Amino acid sequence: MDVLDKIIAFKRSELKCKKKLLPVSKFEDSAFFKCEMPSFYDALAKPGPSIIGEFKRKSPSNGIININTEVEQVAREYEEEGIAAMSILTDMEFFGGADHDLRNVAGFVKIPLLRKDFIVDEYQVVESKSIGASAILLIATVLSKKEVGALTELSLNLGMDVLFEIHDEKDLEKISHRIKIIGVNNRNLKTFEVNMDHSGELFSRLPENCLKVAESGFQTYKEVTKLFTTGYNAFLIGGKFMRSKNPGKAAARFMKDLKKSME
Numbered sequence: 001m002d003v004l005d006k007i008i009a010f011k012r013s014e015l016k017c018k019k020k021l022l023p024v025s026k027f028e029d030s031a032f033f034k035c036e037m038p039s040f041y042d043a044l045a046k047p048g049p050s051i052i053g054e055f056k057r058k059s060p061s062n063g064i065i066n067i068n069t070e071v072e073q074v075a076r077e078y079e080e081e082g083i084a085a086m087s088i089l090t091d092m093e094f095f096g097g098a099d100h101d102l103r104n105v106a107g108f109v110k111i112p113l114l115r116k117d118f119i120v121d122e123y124q125v126v127e128s129k130s131i132g133a134s135a136i137l138l139i140a141t142v143l144s145k146k147e148v149g150a151l152t153e154l155s156l157n158l159g160m161d162v163l164f165e166i167h168d169e170k171d172l173e174k175i176s177h178r179i180k181i182i183g184v185n186n187r188n189l190k191t192f193e194v195n196m197d198h199s200g201e202l203f204s205r206l207p208e209n210c211l212k213v214a215e216s217g218f219q220t221y222k223e224v225t226k227l228f229t230t231g232y233n234a235f236l237i238g239g240k241f242m243r244s245k246n247p248g249k250a251a252a253r254f255m256k257d258l259k260k261s262m263e
Contacts, residue, residue: 002190030130038112040135040161044234050084054238057096061192075105077248087114106132135161140171152176183213221258
């Protein structure tokens with residue numbers, strides 16, 4: 001069993017417990033449930049390369065990344081430095097995240113928040129809305145075409161966008177016609193190895209009508225500008241910022257260099 005299989009197996013087990021403790025109907029009591037959150041799609045569709053800054057404390061491949069910074073502080077600094085959107089890991093077991101990380105941030109930032117987790121059930125989609133997410137991540141590798149369609153439909157009906165993540169060309173067979181944002185992960189979720197050429201290699205096969213996001217492994221602004229020239233709209237960057245003692249300052253330096261390169 002590879003790492004991804006372990007994560008999904010644990011997630012399904014975790015969901016059984018959560019459903020017993022908290023019925024899905026309770027999510028509708030959340031203050032966020034009836035709120036219209038900032039549009040993830042609109043944030044990524046703006047001119048120029050859009051950066052999605054990520055918050056994560058650890059990962060299966062890198063171990064502890066940063067456990068000394070507060071998500072609220074990072075969110076404020078990301079927003080101040082022109083980060084277009086923020087991705088927040090809510091998986092506790094493997095990434096050290098929590099639902100309340102996203103919920104706490106959703107109350108005061110104006111940038112859209114992506115709930116990054118391993119979503120395999122409609123329960124998690126409704127839960128995402130209740131904690132203030134503007135968008136959810138759907139990983140094609142762990143879902144069937146039918147599941148992608150159903151989860152996408154529910155998410156859009158609740159007012160959330162979907163980032164549909166693929167890892168190879170076969171994953172494109174599962175895409176729903178209603179999906180408007182597609183991401184290519186440079187990290188293989190089974191081995192957790194990174195190939196920075198992966199996004200470029202798959203670009204020509206991506207649907208023309210979708211916003212395109214390149215994910216993982218970015219270390220320099222030059223990697224972003226190269227793929228922006230190729231045609232990508234947005235770039236998800238986590239480790240580059242989070243490995244710094246001050247992720248906000250790391251993001252500020254990166255954004256400054258990126259902006260200069262675009263002049």
